[in-house]
Amino acid sequence: MSVMPPLDFDDHKTDRPDAPDLSAPPCRNCDVVRELAFCADLTHDEIRRLATVRCHAQLPAAFSVFREGDPADHVYSISTGAVKLYKLMSDGRRQIIGFLFSGDMFGLGLDGGYCYTAETLVPTQLCRFTHRKLDTMMDEFPRLERKMFTMTVKDLVAAQEQMLLLGRKTAREKVATFLLKLSRRAAQQGQPASPVALPMSRADIADYLGLTIETVSRTFTQLKRENIIGLPDAGHVVLTDESALRELAEGTASG
Amino acid sequence: MSVMPPLDFDDHKTDRPDAPDLSAPPCRNCDVVRELAFCADLTHDEIRRLATVRCHAQLPAAFSVFREGDPADHVYSISTGAVKLYKLMSDGRRQIIGFLFSGDMFGLGLDGGYCYTAETLVPTQLCRFTHRKLDTMMDEFPRLERKMFTMTVKDLVAAQEQMLLLGRKTAREKVATFLLKLSRRAAQQGQPASPVALPMSRADIADYLGLTIETVSRTFTQLKRENIIGLPDAGHVVLTDESALRELAEGTASG
């Protein structure tokens, strides 16, 4: 169920953190997502200050950024790419907590250890900050704290929405909700809303929706037969009938 | 499934908000939970300032504080009592997002409307603040914002834990996890950890755990037969074998 990534956390740690070529340009890679990321709302000077404590990294796909239980020293922001967060039970059951994209932040939590594992889905550029320095920055720049607070509230609202999905929706409703959410997110990022890309595997989708791989697969083909979606290949979905999908997602569907 | 409360929101609004007898003593009712509530960490003077914009209320049981979709004007903090937060689907399916107790805060969210309904479980004393004034206070007292931020991160971590429960745990595991959580929370509030009180109905528990009333009831009696818990009455549970419960909750149990 949970395959080890090609490189482990320690390699990662020793490989790149303070590599000189990465810390040079002040948030150059972030320009594109400035509007969304937690460093939005800051002035040019504030971003320059923030850049002095950040550390940039380019990671390959299927790479573990950190694991559940690791000492929680850093907070991350995604410049480009995609990340999944998940929790594991001792017998291997897995729940994916979220799929994250450009501008998303992760790594916040209680003291004493990350409460989920973070793994890249595709080659990903990350911005990393130590908790300690970020706390200092928040003291200096109230707008930074406010923005991070707001983003955390948004995450909480999304988590509550996901509780409704996991606890009360049927398989069809779960898949429909998932596809719409991905589509909206893609649009928000300036990507096409309809042939929506699925950078994650069927197993990932299943573990995100509280289903099995088989049920996800069956539901996809079922929706395709009903001409609600199209499946040009396993990694892309065409939202042929978005209104049907919306009705399905809310549980308002007839059939 | 969702019965209307005895009094509606408008009654509440017109009945008490700025009633003189409620705004007089500066957080007298909060003294007991000062350590936990979001106004912890503040100096005496800061609390005095905060008290000038707060509004206290005593609500009966089964009272709607606000409903999903209502304009989100206020943030609430529980002085004493218990509250449930839930989301509804159009066909009546319900997901309880959380059970809240003394010191807990609710009402944060996106602009434009509460994304859940808040209803008292028992007679409850609440502290109410307008978003606007609370924002002003946060600007003045960075410690206040920091505390609210921290509490929101905690809520998020709890929500992620609940996603694992809803998506991947069995009925037995769900119930075991729920009882342990309640017990720990009771202990933290200075109440006995073992004959733990269940201020909510079986329907509430079911809608919190993504189960039906019948399954919750059957699981309780099953655990009772196995001498893992005791059920003196419907509203109390004795944690007879806490370690068995812990194993069950983590999915480590043998049987």
Next chain:
DNA sequence: CTCTTTCGTTGATCAAGATCAGTTTCCCCG
């Protein structure tokens, strides 16, 4: 105190989705 209503428990049956068991498709790599 009794009637009524709601809530909780229990039993019988059902069905959505899980599990088990292949088969097909798509990549990746030689």
Next chain:
DNA sequence: CGGGGAAACTGATCTTGATCAACGAAAGAG
């Protein structure tokens, strides 16, 4: 281009928890 392996798809069967139905017990109204 062809072979190996992983990922996705599909079919058959099973199981958990849902649904349907009934009953008992506690709580609230008159």
